[in-house]
């Protein structure tokens with residue numbers, strides 16, 4: 117993709133104000149036996165890039181398809197720029213969708229593919245239409261491919277054409293449905309950056325769906341995490357990572373996953389200690405003890421991310437079961453309950469079977485209610501999903 121002139125040439129033409137509001141969106145299938153999307157409310161600001169992420173089958177595509185107008189919600193409301201579009205047809209919604217499988221017409225050339233949607237949605241003269249297609253193709257770095265057919269293109273080129281076809285229409289909202297899943301890892305990384313730059317430069321409102329939490333963490337202003345059709349948490353990637361509101365989010369975001377283990381809450385008049393009755397003990401700070409004051413359960417699920425496990429001279433004694441080098445870091449699989457991993461600098465290379473000690477920084481510790489999965493320490497408890 118080009119930087120410079122072509123891009124700026126485009127900016128004031130493409131950029132349009134667009135907000136998207138989902139209000140109690142619900143979609144049932146099979147006579148109500150399947151609830152694909154369950155009461156999802158979300159506001160996407162003008163020019164915002166929101167990444168909807170969650171495991172396969174959690175309702176991401178259905179949500180996106182409802183925004184596009186390709187599925188009718190069972191109940192709830194979709195507004196674009198404050199206008200209720202729930203009953204408006206896909207064609208009249210002024211949204212463009214980019215799909216995983218590119219959805220290009222195989223018998224049309226790149227130029228014809230890019231012009232097709234534009235021809236359908238506008239009454240531009242042939243000259244103007246060609247000019248716009250050329251401008252967009254130049255911006256996307258695919259001008260030399262304009263006379264090729266999709267079959268002659270690589271996966272990355274096809275996805276650029278699909279993006280160009282969406283951009284040329286100057287829609288209010290861009291919807292991306294796992295657009296990079298068919299590309300190899302290296303190209304995926306490049307295309308992520310391209311899409312982000314494009315979105316920022318053109319200042320477009322974008323909703324991007326992916327099942328890949330790593331991709332989600334690197335893209336977008338805000339994550340919207342779905343599970344089982346329900347919105348779990350929204351927020352900037354770092355905020356969600358650092359302050360997951362429930363165990364699902366804690367576990368889903370981050371790789372390797374957060375270490376989780378069940379501990380008994382032992383309260384006395386001075387302190388609160390968490391223990392597994394064996395070697396694993398953690399004394400809460402006064403601040404932590406105050407926060408869990410209203411928690412009445414006997415057990416908590418203790419969570420610590422692998423990179424927050426401090427391996428040193430002090431703390432809980434354990435042994436290293438396996439050491440796994442991953443480039444700049446080593447993963448130490450420790451002999452603690454669950455699959456307990458410490459992510460340490462590659463300089464730290466204990467032998468297998470070696471005794472080490474671990475501690476945890478108070479601000480890195482997460483505690484969840486094992487029954488509800490809700491975070492106990494989090495500043496804002498998940499009594500209602502914060503949007």
Ligand code: ADP
Pocket residue numbers: 145146150151152153170171172173174175176177178179
């Ligand atoms: P995701 O995009 O997160 O993988 P989907 O939105 O495709 O999830 O699907 C959510 C749930 O709805 C899944 O259980 C799926 O099987 C179901 N579903 C999706 N589309 C249909 C359909 N047309 N008919 C019946 N069930 C569907």
